[in-house]
Amino acid sequence: MDTSSPPPSSPTRTFSNPPNYSFPHHRLNRVLRNPEKQPIVLVACGSFSPVTYLHLRMFEMAVDYVRQNTDFEIMGGYLSPVSDMYKKPGLLAAHHRVTMCTLATEQTSHWLMVDPWEAFQSYQRTAVVLDHFDYEINTVLGGVQTPDGEHRNVRVMLLAGSDLISTMSEPGVWSEEDLDHILGRYGCFIIERAGSDMDQATDNLARWRHNIYLISQLIQNDVSSTKVRLFLRRGLSVRYLLPSPVVDYIEEHGLYKDEGPNASNSNYSKHLHHKDVEKAKAEDKDVIALKKT
Template identity: 80%
Template sequence: MSSDINPSPPPPTMDFSNPPNYTFPTHRLARFLRNPDKQPVVLVACGSFSPVTYLHLRMFEMAKDYVRQNTDWEIVGGYLSPVSDQYKKPGLLNAQHRVTMCNLAADLTSTWLMVDPWEAFQSYQRTAVVLDHFDYEINTRLGGIPLADGSLTKKPARIMLLAGSDLIATMSEPGVWSEPDLDHILGRYGVLIIERAGADMDQAIDALSRWRHNIHLIHQLVQNDVSSTKVRLFLRRGLSVRYLLPSPVVDYIEQHGLYMDDGPTASAAAGAVQSEKEKGKEKEGADSSSNAAC
Protein backbone atom coordinates (compact mmCIF):
# COMPACT_ATOMS: atom_id res chain seq x y z
CA MET A 1 0.00 0.00 0.00
CA SER A 2 1.17 3.52 -0.72
CA SER A 3 0.10 7.01 0.29
CA ASP A 4 -0.56 9.72 -2.30
CA ILE A 5 -0.51 12.45 0.34
CA ASN A 6 2.51 13.56 2.26
CA PRO A 7 2.01 15.23 5.65
CA SER A 8 1.92 19.01 5.31
CA PRO A 9 3.23 21.44 7.91
CA PRO A 10 0.68 22.73 10.39
CA PRO A 11 -1.02 26.00 9.42
CA PRO A 12 -0.14 29.19 11.24
CA THR A 13 -2.20 29.94 14.33
CA MET A 14 -5.47 31.46 13.12
CA ASP A 15 -8.09 33.54 14.87
CA PHE A 16 -11.34 31.63 14.42
CA SER A 17 -14.69 32.95 15.59
CA ASN A 18 -16.45 30.42 17.83
CA PRO A 19 -20.18 30.12 18.56
CA PRO A 20 -21.24 30.84 22.18
CA ASN A 21 -20.28 28.09 24.64
CA TYR A 22 -18.56 26.12 21.87
CA THR A 23 -16.35 23.12 22.65
CA PHE A 24 -14.67 21.08 19.95
CA PRO A 25 -15.87 17.44 20.23
CA THR A 26 -13.09 14.90 20.79
CA HIS A 27 -14.89 12.16 22.75
CA ARG A 28 -14.59 9.68 19.87
CA LEU A 29 -11.29 10.84 18.43
CA ALA A 30 -8.74 8.01 18.61
CA ARG A 31 -6.71 8.18 21.82
CA PHE A 32 -3.65 6.90 19.99
CA LEU A 33 -2.44 5.70 16.58
CA ARG A 34 -2.60 1.91 16.44
CA ASN A 35 0.14 1.70 13.81
CA PRO A 36 2.87 4.34 14.32
CA ASP A 37 4.03 3.88 10.71
CA LYS A 38 0.71 5.07 9.30
CA GLN A 39 -0.56 8.57 8.60
CA PRO A 40 -3.49 9.52 10.87
CA VAL A 41 -6.45 10.88 8.90
CA VAL A 42 -9.57 12.73 10.06
CA LEU A 43 -12.58 12.73 7.73
CA VAL A 44 -14.82 15.80 7.54
CA ALA A 45 -18.18 15.83 5.72
CA CYS A 46 -19.72 19.28 5.21
CA GLY A 47 -23.33 19.68 4.12
CA SER A 48 -26.89 20.67 4.91
CA PHE A 49 -27.80 17.28 6.45
CA SER A 50 -31.44 18.29 6.19
CA PRO A 51 -32.11 15.60 7.22
CA VAL A 52 -29.11 13.32 7.70
CA THR A 53 -29.63 10.01 5.85
CA TYR A 54 -28.12 6.54 5.96
CA LEU A 55 -26.10 7.44 2.85
CA HIS A 56 -24.41 10.28 4.73
CA LEU A 57 -23.36 7.79 7.41
CA ARG A 58 -22.53 5.07 4.90
CA MET A 59 -20.07 7.43 3.18
CA PHE A 60 -17.80 7.26 6.22
CA GLU A 61 -17.81 3.46 6.25
CA MET A 62 -17.01 3.30 2.52
CA ALA A 63 -14.16 5.76 3.04
CA LYS A 64 -12.84 3.68 5.93
CA ASP A 65 -12.81 0.55 3.75
CA TYR A 66 -11.06 2.44 0.94
CA VAL A 67 -8.39 3.77 3.27
CA ARG A 68 -7.78 0.37 4.83
CA GLN A 69 -7.45 -1.39 1.46
CA ASN A 70 -5.65 1.22 -0.66
CA THR A 71 -3.48 3.46 1.51
CA ASP A 72 -1.07 3.52 4.42
CA TRP A 73 -3.31 5.89 6.40
CA GLU A 74 -5.27 5.20 9.56
CA ILE A 75 -8.66 6.81 10.19
CA VAL A 76 -8.65 8.34 13.68
CA GLY A 77 -11.88 10.33 13.55
CA GLY A 78 -14.91 11.28 11.48
CA TYR A 79 -16.99 14.45 11.70
CA LEU A 80 -20.30 15.71 10.34
CA SER A 81 -20.19 19.49 9.99
CA PRO A 82 -23.69 20.90 9.32
CA VAL A 83 -23.71 24.17 7.41
CA SER A 84 -24.80 27.52 8.84
CA ASP A 85 -28.36 28.79 8.55
CA GLN A 86 -26.86 31.52 6.35
CA TYR A 87 -26.16 28.94 3.64
CA LYS A 88 -28.85 30.69 1.54
CA LYS A 89 -30.58 27.48 0.53
CA PRO A 90 -34.37 27.89 0.19
CA GLY A 91 -36.26 25.95 2.84
CA LEU A 92 -33.15 25.07 4.89
CA LEU A 93 -34.21 23.77 8.30
CA ASN A 94 -32.73 25.68 11.24
CA ALA A 95 -29.35 24.59 12.53
CA GLN A 96 -30.58 23.46 15.94
CA HIS A 97 -32.81 20.79 14.40
CA ARG A 98 -30.16 19.69 11.91
CA VAL A 99 -27.40 19.42 14.52
CA THR A 100 -29.72 17.52 16.86
CA MET A 101 -30.63 15.01 14.12
CA CYS A 102 -26.96 14.53 13.23
CA ASN A 103 -26.14 13.92 16.89
CA LEU A 104 -28.95 11.36 17.18
CA ALA A 105 -27.67 9.58 14.06
CA ALA A 106 -24.02 9.59 15.10
CA ASP A 107 -24.51 8.76 18.77
CA LEU A 108 -26.97 5.92 18.26
CA THR A 109 -25.70 4.27 15.07
CA SER A 110 -21.90 4.69 15.21
CA THR A 111 -19.00 4.22 17.60
CA TRP A 112 -16.61 6.69 15.95
CA LEU A 113 -18.54 9.52 14.25
CA MET A 114 -18.97 12.95 15.85
CA VAL A 115 -20.86 16.15 15.06
CA ASP A 116 -19.04 19.47 15.16
CA PRO A 117 -21.51 22.40 15.54
CA TRP A 118 -18.84 25.06 14.93
CA GLU A 119 -19.93 25.76 11.35
CA ALA A 120 -23.66 25.53 12.06
CA PHE A 121 -24.09 28.16 14.76
CA GLN A 122 -22.37 31.16 13.20
CA SER A 123 -22.11 33.05 9.91
CA TYR A 124 -21.45 31.05 6.76
CA GLN A 125 -17.89 29.73 6.56
CA ARG A 126 -16.18 28.69 3.34
CA THR A 127 -15.26 25.00 3.10
CA ALA A 128 -11.56 25.90 3.07
CA VAL A 129 -11.97 27.74 6.38
CA VAL A 130 -13.92 24.83 7.90
CA LEU A 131 -11.05 22.46 7.09
CA ASP A 132 -8.58 24.96 8.55
CA HIS A 133 -10.69 24.97 11.73
CA PHE A 134 -10.37 21.17 12.06
CA ASP A 135 -6.64 21.34 11.32
CA TYR A 136 -6.22 23.99 14.02
CA GLU A 137 -8.27 22.14 16.66
CA ILE A 138 -6.66 18.75 16.11
CA ASN A 139 -3.10 19.59 15.17
CA THR A 140 -2.45 22.95 16.83
CA ARG A 141 -4.57 22.84 19.97
CA LEU A 142 -4.37 19.07 20.59
CA GLY A 143 -0.93 18.69 19.05
CA GLY A 144 -1.92 15.75 16.82
CA ILE A 145 -2.54 12.07 17.61
CA PRO A 146 -0.40 10.19 20.17
CA LEU A 147 1.68 7.40 18.66
CA ALA A 148 0.93 4.93 21.43
CA ASP A 149 -1.38 4.70 24.42
CA GLY A 150 0.05 7.11 26.98
CA SER A 151 2.85 8.29 24.68
CA LEU A 152 3.93 11.93 24.77
CA THR A 153 4.91 11.79 21.09
CA LYS A 154 2.21 12.92 18.68
CA LYS A 155 1.81 12.82 14.91
CA PRO A 156 -0.08 15.48 12.90
CA ALA A 157 -3.37 14.23 11.47
CA ARG A 158 -4.27 14.75 7.85
CA ILE A 159 -7.64 16.49 7.52
CA MET A 160 -9.57 15.30 4.46
CA LEU A 161 -12.89 16.36 2.99
CA LEU A 162 -15.43 13.58 2.46
CA ALA A 163 -18.17 14.31 -0.09
CA GLY A 164 -20.50 12.96 -2.73
CA SER A 165 -19.69 13.20 -6.42
CA ASP A 166 -22.00 16.21 -6.85
CA LEU A 167 -19.46 18.33 -4.97
CA ILE A 168 -16.55 17.49 -7.26
CA ALA A 169 -18.84 18.29 -10.20
CA THR A 170 -19.35 21.84 -8.87
CA MET A 171 -15.61 22.16 -8.27
CA SER A 172 -14.93 21.42 -11.92
CA GLU A 173 -17.42 24.07 -13.07
CA PRO A 174 -15.61 27.31 -13.97
CA GLY A 175 -16.41 30.28 -11.75
CA VAL A 176 -18.12 28.38 -8.93
CA TRP A 177 -15.16 27.95 -6.57
CA SER A 178 -12.29 30.41 -6.34
CA GLU A 179 -8.93 29.10 -7.52
CA PRO A 180 -7.22 29.80 -4.15
CA ASP A 181 -9.93 27.84 -2.30
CA LEU A 182 -9.68 24.91 -4.70
CA ASP A 183 -5.92 24.84 -4.26
CA HIS A 184 -6.32 25.01 -0.48
CA ILE A 185 -8.95 22.26 -0.30
CA LEU A 186 -7.59 19.90 -2.95
CA GLY A 187 -3.91 20.80 -2.74
CA ARG A 188 -3.41 21.05 1.00
CA TYR A 189 -6.03 18.66 2.35
CA GLY A 190 -7.37 16.37 -0.36
CA VAL A 191 -10.80 14.86 -0.83
CA LEU A 192 -12.45 11.43 -0.77
CA ILE A 193 -15.34 11.37 -3.25
CA ILE A 194 -18.16 8.85 -3.01
CA GLU A 195 -19.47 7.95 -6.45
CA ARG A 196 -23.22 8.35 -6.86
CA ALA A 197 -25.49 6.40 -9.20
CA GLY A 198 -25.49 7.78 -12.75
CA ALA A 199 -22.66 10.26 -12.15
CA ASP A 200 -19.81 10.50 -14.66
CA MET A 201 -16.78 11.62 -12.72
CA ASP A 202 -14.10 11.26 -15.38
CA GLN A 203 -14.76 14.64 -16.98
CA ALA A 204 -14.99 16.42 -13.63
CA ILE A 205 -11.74 14.92 -12.37
CA ASP A 206 -9.99 15.68 -15.68
CA ALA A 207 -10.91 19.34 -15.20
CA LEU A 208 -9.18 19.19 -11.80
CA SER A 209 -6.14 17.26 -13.04
CA ARG A 210 -3.77 19.63 -11.25
CA TRP A 211 -4.90 18.06 -7.96
CA ARG A 212 -5.62 14.56 -9.27
CA HIS A 213 -3.19 12.96 -6.80
CA ASN A 214 -5.29 14.32 -3.90
CA ILE A 215 -8.69 13.30 -5.29
CA HIS A 216 -9.70 9.77 -4.33
CA LEU A 217 -12.79 8.32 -6.01
CA ILE A 218 -14.62 5.61 -4.08
CA HIS A 219 -17.03 3.39 -6.02
CA GLN A 220 -20.26 2.26 -4.39
CA LEU A 221 -20.39 -1.52 -4.38
CA VAL A 222 -24.06 -1.33 -3.37
CA GLN A 223 -25.74 1.55 -5.18
CA ASN A 224 -27.61 3.96 -2.93
CA ASP A 225 -29.21 7.15 -4.30
CA VAL A 226 -31.08 8.21 -1.16
CA SER A 227 -30.87 11.98 -0.81
CA SER A 228 -32.16 14.54 1.67
CA THR A 229 -34.10 16.17 -1.17
CA LYS A 230 -35.98 12.95 -1.88
CA VAL A 231 -36.63 12.38 1.81
CA ARG A 232 -38.14 15.85 2.17
CA LEU A 233 -40.33 15.22 -0.86
CA PHE A 234 -41.56 11.96 0.66
CA LEU A 235 -42.37 13.71 3.91
CA ARG A 236 -44.33 16.49 2.22
CA ARG A 237 -46.36 13.84 0.40
CA GLY A 238 -47.05 11.97 3.62
CA LEU A 239 -44.95 8.93 2.60
CA SER A 240 -42.91 6.81 4.98
CA VAL A 241 -39.17 7.44 5.27
CA ARG A 242 -38.50 4.57 7.66
CA TYR A 243 -35.29 2.67 6.80
CA LEU A 244 -34.07 5.61 4.69
CA LEU A 245 -32.97 7.44 7.84
CA PRO A 246 -31.88 6.20 11.27
CA SER A 247 -34.97 5.47 13.38
CA PRO A 248 -34.15 8.11 16.04
CA VAL A 249 -34.02 10.74 13.28
CA VAL A 250 -37.40 9.62 11.88
CA ASP A 251 -38.87 9.77 15.39
CA TYR A 252 -37.48 13.28 15.88
CA ILE A 253 -38.92 14.47 12.55
CA GLU A 254 -42.35 13.06 13.41
CA GLN A 255 -42.25 14.44 16.95
CA HIS A 256 -41.54 17.97 15.73
CA GLY A 257 -43.58 17.84 12.51
CA LEU A 258 -40.59 18.75 10.36
CA TYR A 259 -40.53 19.09 6.57
CA MET A 260 -44.30 19.20 6.19
CA ASP A 261 -43.88 22.44 4.21
CA ASP A 262 -40.33 22.59 2.90
CA GLY A 263 -40.66 25.37 0.33
CA PRO A 264 -38.76 25.16 -2.98
CA THR A 265 -36.94 21.88 -3.58
CA ALA A 266 -33.52 23.37 -4.18
CA SER A 267 -30.75 20.81 -3.99
CA ALA A 268 -27.79 21.06 -1.65
CA ALA A 269 -25.48 21.31 -4.65
CA ALA A 270 -27.36 24.41 -5.86
CA GLY A 271 -26.97 25.98 -2.45
CA ALA A 272 -23.27 25.18 -2.42
CA VAL A 273 -22.77 26.72 -5.85
CA GLN A 274 -24.45 29.99 -4.87
CA SER A 275 -22.72 30.26 -1.49
CA GLU A 276 -19.24 29.49 -2.78
CA LYS A 277 -19.72 31.95 -5.66
CA GLU A 278 -20.66 34.74 -3.30
CA LYS A 279 -17.96 33.95 -0.75
CA GLY A 280 -15.40 33.63 -3.55
CA LYS A 281 -16.30 37.11 -4.80
CA GLU A 282 -16.04 38.51 -1.27
CA LYS A 283 -12.61 36.92 -0.81
CA GLU A 284 -11.36 38.18 -4.20
CA GLY A 285 -12.58 41.67 -3.32
CA ALA A 286 -10.77 41.56 0.02
CA ASP A 287 -7.61 40.29 -1.66
CA SER A 288 -7.76 43.09 -4.21
CA SER A 289 -8.16 45.73 -1.50
CA SER A 290 -5.27 44.25 0.44
CA ASN A 291 -3.00 44.24 -2.60
CA ALA A 292 -3.93 47.83 -3.41
CA ALA A 293 -3.11 48.92 0.13
CA CYS A 294 0.35 47.34 -0.15
Protein backbone atom coordinates (compact mmCIF):
# COMPACT_ATOMS: atom_id res chain seq x y z
CA MET A 1 0.00 0.00 0.00
CA ASP A 2 1.12 3.56 -0.65
CA THR A 3 2.65 5.44 2.26
CA SER A 4 4.22 8.41 0.46
CA SER A 5 3.34 11.91 1.58
CA PRO A 6 1.73 14.46 -0.73
CA PRO A 7 3.98 16.95 -2.50
CA PRO A 8 4.37 20.45 -1.08
CA SER A 9 2.22 23.29 -2.32
CA SER A 10 2.61 24.50 -5.90
CA PRO A 11 6.00 25.95 -6.79
CA THR A 12 6.27 29.65 -7.49
CA ARG A 13 5.75 29.85 -11.23
CA THR A 14 3.98 32.30 -13.52
CA PHE A 15 1.65 30.71 -16.05
CA SER A 16 0.46 32.28 -19.28
CA ASN A 17 -2.92 31.13 -20.55
CA PRO A 18 -4.17 30.82 -24.14
CA PRO A 19 -6.87 33.32 -25.19
CA ASN A 20 -10.30 32.66 -23.65
CA TYR A 21 -8.90 29.78 -21.59
CA SER A 22 -10.61 28.40 -18.52
CA PHE A 23 -9.51 25.31 -16.64
CA PRO A 24 -12.01 22.44 -17.05
CA HIS A 25 -13.19 21.02 -13.73
CA HIS A 26 -16.81 20.07 -14.40
CA ARG A 27 -16.04 16.41 -13.68
CA LEU A 28 -13.50 16.93 -10.92
CA ASN A 29 -14.73 15.32 -7.70
CA ARG A 30 -14.36 17.97 -5.01
CA VAL A 31 -15.16 15.79 -2.00
CA LEU A 32 -13.20 12.72 -0.89
CA ARG A 33 -15.31 9.63 -0.43
CA ASN A 34 -12.77 8.16 2.00
CA PRO A 35 -10.93 10.71 4.19
CA GLU A 36 -8.27 8.10 4.97
CA LYS A 37 -7.06 8.18 1.36
CA GLN A 38 -4.86 10.67 -0.48
CA PRO A 39 -6.63 12.51 -3.33
CA ILE A 40 -4.92 12.35 -6.72
CA VAL A 41 -5.58 13.49 -10.29
CA LEU A 42 -4.23 11.59 -13.30
CA VAL A 43 -2.76 13.55 -16.22
CA ALA A 44 -1.85 11.98 -19.57
CA CYS A 45 0.27 14.16 -21.85
CA GLY A 46 0.62 13.21 -25.50
CA SER A 47 -0.08 13.93 -29.14
CA PHE A 48 -3.44 12.12 -29.27
CA SER A 49 -3.29 12.27 -33.05
CA PRO A 50 -5.82 10.72 -33.00
CA VAL A 51 -6.95 9.65 -29.54
CA THR A 52 -7.52 5.87 -29.42
CA TYR A 53 -9.31 3.46 -27.13
CA LEU A 54 -5.93 2.54 -25.64
CA HIS A 55 -5.43 6.13 -24.47
CA LEU A 56 -8.77 5.95 -22.66
CA ARG A 57 -8.20 2.40 -21.47
CA MET A 58 -5.02 3.49 -19.65
CA PHE A 59 -7.13 5.53 -17.26
CA GLU A 60 -9.40 2.59 -16.49
CA MET A 61 -6.41 0.34 -15.81
CA ALA A 62 -5.06 2.98 -13.45
CA VAL A 63 -8.41 3.09 -11.62
CA ASP A 64 -8.28 -0.67 -11.00
CA TYR A 65 -4.65 -0.52 -9.86
CA VAL A 66 -5.24 2.42 -7.53
CA ARG A 67 -8.26 0.77 -5.93
CA GLN A 68 -6.50 -2.55 -5.34
CA ASN A 69 -2.93 -1.52 -4.52
CA THR A 70 -2.73 2.00 -3.08
CA ASP A 71 -4.12 4.39 -0.52
CA PHE A 72 -5.01 6.92 -3.22
CA GLU A 73 -8.44 8.11 -4.31
CA ILE A 74 -8.76 9.39 -7.88
CA MET A 75 -10.61 12.71 -8.08
CA GLY A 76 -10.42 13.14 -11.85
CA GLY A 77 -8.48 12.42 -15.02
CA TYR A 78 -7.19 14.71 -17.77
CA LEU A 79 -5.86 14.41 -21.31
CA SER A 80 -3.43 17.19 -22.16
CA PRO A 81 -2.70 17.31 -25.92
CA VAL A 82 0.70 18.72 -26.87
CA SER A 83 1.21 22.00 -28.68
CA ASP A 84 1.58 22.19 -32.45
CA MET A 85 5.17 23.28 -31.72
CA TYR A 86 5.95 19.65 -30.89
CA LYS A 87 6.50 19.15 -34.65
CA LYS A 88 5.83 15.42 -34.75
CA PRO A 89 4.87 13.58 -37.97
CA GLY A 90 1.13 13.11 -38.21
CA LEU A 91 0.54 15.81 -35.60
CA LEU A 92 -2.76 17.30 -36.68
CA ALA A 93 -3.58 20.91 -35.79
CA ALA A 94 -4.29 21.38 -32.10
CA HIS A 95 -7.93 22.40 -32.55
CA HIS A 96 -8.69 19.08 -34.27
CA ARG A 97 -6.86 17.02 -31.64
CA VAL A 98 -8.52 18.84 -28.74
CA THR A 99 -11.93 18.42 -30.37
CA MET A 100 -11.40 14.69 -30.90
CA CYS A 101 -10.23 14.21 -27.32
CA THR A 102 -13.24 16.15 -26.08
CA LEU A 103 -15.62 14.04 -28.16
CA ALA A 104 -13.98 10.88 -26.82
CA THR A 105 -14.08 11.87 -23.16
CA GLU A 106 -17.44 13.62 -23.04
CA GLN A 107 -19.29 10.87 -24.90
CA THR A 108 -17.59 7.74 -23.51
CA SER A 109 -16.63 8.63 -19.93
CA HIS A 110 -18.18 10.17 -16.84
CA TRP A 111 -14.94 11.36 -15.21
CA LEU A 112 -12.33 12.20 -17.87
CA MET A 113 -11.69 15.74 -19.12
CA VAL A 114 -9.54 17.50 -21.72
CA ASP A 115 -7.38 20.47 -20.75
CA PRO A 116 -6.43 22.59 -23.83
CA TRP A 117 -3.92 24.73 -21.92
CA GLU A 118 -0.84 22.95 -23.30
CA ALA A 119 -2.23 22.59 -26.82
CA PHE A 120 -2.89 26.22 -27.66
CA GLN A 121 0.42 27.88 -26.88
CA SER A 122 4.15 27.41 -27.31
CA TYR A 123 5.82 24.13 -26.41
CA GLN A 124 5.64 23.35 -22.68
CA ARG A 125 7.78 20.81 -20.83
CA THR A 126 5.93 18.03 -19.03
CA ALA A 127 7.22 19.31 -15.68
CA VAL A 128 5.62 22.69 -16.38
CA VAL A 129 2.35 21.08 -17.48
CA LEU A 130 2.10 19.18 -14.20
CA ASP A 131 2.83 22.40 -12.29
CA HIS A 132 -0.02 24.03 -14.21
CA PHE A 133 -2.45 21.32 -13.06
CA ASP A 134 -1.17 21.60 -9.50
CA TYR A 135 -1.70 25.37 -9.58
CA GLU A 136 -5.19 25.24 -11.09
CA ILE A 137 -6.48 22.49 -8.81
CA ASN A 138 -4.82 23.37 -5.51
CA THR A 139 -4.27 27.13 -5.69
CA VAL A 140 -7.11 28.40 -7.89
CA LEU A 141 -9.79 25.85 -6.97
CA GLY A 142 -8.53 25.30 -3.44
CA GLY A 143 -8.06 21.55 -3.64
CA VAL A 144 -10.74 19.22 -2.30
CA GLN A 145 -12.47 18.52 0.98
CA THR A 146 -13.25 15.58 3.20
CA PRO A 147 -16.91 14.85 4.05
CA ASP A 148 -16.32 16.83 7.27
CA GLY A 149 -15.10 19.90 5.37
CA GLU A 150 -11.35 19.47 5.96
CA HIS A 151 -9.22 20.90 3.15
CA ARG A 152 -6.88 18.60 1.26
CA ASN A 153 -4.40 19.31 -1.53
CA VAL A 154 -4.67 17.02 -4.55
CA ARG A 155 -1.58 15.21 -5.75
CA VAL A 156 -1.11 15.47 -9.52
CA MET A 157 0.35 12.31 -11.09
CA LEU A 158 1.47 11.54 -14.62
CA LEU A 159 -0.11 8.62 -16.50
CA ALA A 160 1.86 7.21 -19.44
CA GLY A 161 2.88 4.14 -21.39
CA SER A 162 6.05 2.25 -20.57
CA ASP A 163 7.76 3.69 -23.65
CA LEU A 164 7.89 6.96 -21.72
CA ILE A 165 9.80 5.35 -18.86
CA SER A 166 12.23 3.94 -21.42
CA THR A 167 13.01 7.44 -22.68
CA MET A 168 13.40 8.70 -19.11
CA SER A 169 16.06 6.09 -18.44
CA GLU A 170 18.06 7.07 -21.56
CA PRO A 171 20.91 9.50 -20.82
CA GLY A 172 20.44 12.94 -22.32
CA VAL A 173 16.77 12.60 -23.33
CA TRP A 174 15.34 14.23 -20.20
CA SER A 175 17.09 16.72 -17.93
CA GLU A 176 17.89 15.53 -14.42
CA GLU A 177 16.02 18.53 -13.05
CA ASP A 178 12.83 17.65 -14.94
CA LEU A 179 13.05 13.97 -13.97
CA ASP A 180 13.37 14.89 -10.31
CA HIS A 181 10.44 17.28 -10.64
CA ILE A 182 8.17 14.80 -12.44
CA LEU A 183 9.12 11.60 -10.63
CA GLY A 184 10.23 13.03 -7.29
CA ARG A 185 7.61 15.70 -6.72
CA TYR A 186 4.60 14.21 -8.51
CA GLY A 187 5.15 10.55 -9.41
CA CYS A 188 3.68 8.52 -12.25
CA PHE A 189 1.65 5.49 -13.23
CA ILE A 190 3.20 3.53 -16.08
CA ILE A 191 1.13 1.22 -18.27
CA GLU A 192 3.01 -1.79 -19.64
CA ARG A 193 3.28 -1.89 -23.42
CA ALA A 194 4.43 -4.75 -25.62
CA GLY A 195 8.15 -4.69 -26.34
CA SER A 196 9.13 -2.44 -23.43
CA ASP A 197 11.44 -3.69 -20.68
CA MET A 198 9.99 -1.95 -17.65
CA ASP A 199 12.31 -3.61 -15.14
CA GLN A 200 15.44 -2.36 -16.88
CA ALA A 201 13.99 1.09 -17.34
CA THR A 202 12.97 1.45 -13.71
CA ASP A 203 16.34 0.12 -12.53
CA ASN A 204 17.90 3.19 -14.14
CA LEU A 205 15.39 5.37 -12.28
CA ALA A 206 15.89 3.68 -8.90
CA ARG A 207 16.18 7.04 -7.14
CA TRP A 208 12.46 7.64 -7.75
CA ARG A 209 11.26 4.04 -7.65
CA HIS A 210 8.94 4.74 -4.70
CA ASN A 211 6.98 7.17 -6.88
CA ILE A 212 6.74 4.96 -10.00
CA TYR A 213 3.77 2.61 -10.13
CA LEU A 214 3.91 -0.10 -12.80
CA ILE A 215 0.62 -1.40 -14.18
CA SER A 216 0.50 -4.59 -16.23
CA GLN A 217 -1.85 -4.95 -19.19
CA LEU A 218 -3.95 -8.03 -18.53
CA ILE A 219 -5.29 -7.83 -22.09
CA GLN A 220 -2.60 -6.81 -24.56
CA ASN A 221 -3.52 -3.86 -26.79
CA ASP A 222 -0.99 -2.52 -29.29
CA VAL A 223 -3.26 -0.03 -31.04
CA SER A 224 -1.26 3.11 -31.75
CA SER A 225 -2.05 6.45 -33.35
CA THR A 226 0.70 5.74 -35.89
CA LYS A 227 -1.01 2.57 -37.09
CA VAL A 228 -4.41 4.26 -37.13
CA ARG A 229 -3.07 7.06 -39.34
CA LEU A 230 -1.62 4.47 -41.72
CA PHE A 231 -4.97 2.67 -41.92
CA LEU A 232 -6.68 5.95 -42.71
CA ARG A 233 -4.19 6.83 -45.44
CA ARG A 234 -4.82 3.42 -47.01
CA GLY A 235 -8.58 3.83 -46.80
CA LEU A 236 -9.00 1.05 -44.21
CA SER A 237 -11.62 1.07 -41.48
CA VAL A 238 -10.61 2.24 -38.01
CA ARG A 239 -13.97 1.67 -36.35
CA TYR A 240 -13.71 -0.05 -32.95
CA LEU A 241 -10.10 1.15 -32.72
CA LEU A 242 -11.26 4.67 -31.87
CA PRO A 243 -14.42 5.95 -30.19
CA SER A 244 -17.20 6.28 -32.77
CA PRO A 245 -17.56 10.08 -32.35
CA VAL A 246 -13.85 10.43 -33.18
CA VAL A 247 -14.18 8.23 -36.29
CA ASP A 248 -17.17 10.31 -37.41
CA TYR A 249 -15.22 13.53 -36.90
CA ILE A 250 -12.22 12.24 -38.89
CA GLU A 251 -14.47 11.17 -41.76
CA GLU A 252 -16.46 14.40 -41.72
CA HIS A 253 -13.32 16.54 -41.97
CA GLY A 254 -11.30 14.23 -44.23
CA LEU A 255 -8.41 14.02 -41.77
CA TYR A 256 -5.21 11.97 -42.00
CA LYS A 257 -5.24 11.45 -45.75
CA ASP A 258 -1.55 12.35 -45.60
CA GLU A 259 0.92 13.18 -42.85
CA GLY A 260 0.94 16.88 -43.65
CA PRO A 261 3.78 19.39 -43.46
CA ASN A 262 5.35 18.03 -40.26
CA ALA A 263 6.30 14.64 -41.66
CA SER A 264 10.07 14.99 -41.92
CA ASN A 265 12.16 12.69 -39.75
CA SER A 266 14.54 15.54 -39.03
CA ASN A 267 11.78 17.53 -37.34
CA TYR A 268 10.67 14.45 -35.45
CA SER A 269 14.12 13.91 -33.97
CA LYS A 270 14.76 17.60 -33.33
CA HIS A 271 11.60 18.15 -31.29
CA LEU A 272 11.45 14.78 -29.55
CA HIS A 273 9.50 14.93 -26.31
CA HIS A 274 7.93 11.70 -25.04
CA LYS A 275 9.62 9.19 -27.37
CA ASP A 276 13.24 8.61 -28.15
CA VAL A 277 14.71 8.10 -31.60
CA GLU A 278 14.74 4.31 -31.29
CA LYS A 279 11.02 4.28 -30.56
CA ALA A 280 10.43 6.45 -33.62
CA LYS A 281 12.44 4.03 -35.77
CA ALA A 282 10.45 1.10 -34.42
CA GLU A 283 7.20 2.82 -35.40
CA ASP A 284 8.59 3.48 -38.87
CA LYS A 285 9.34 -0.24 -39.24
CA ASP A 286 5.74 -1.04 -38.30
CA VAL A 287 4.53 1.33 -41.01
CA ILE A 288 6.85 -0.15 -43.63
CA ALA A 289 5.79 -3.70 -42.73
CA LEU A 290 2.12 -2.82 -43.03
CA LYS A 291 2.65 -1.12 -46.39
CA LYS A 292 4.08 -4.37 -47.75
CA THR A 293 0.95 -6.35 -46.86
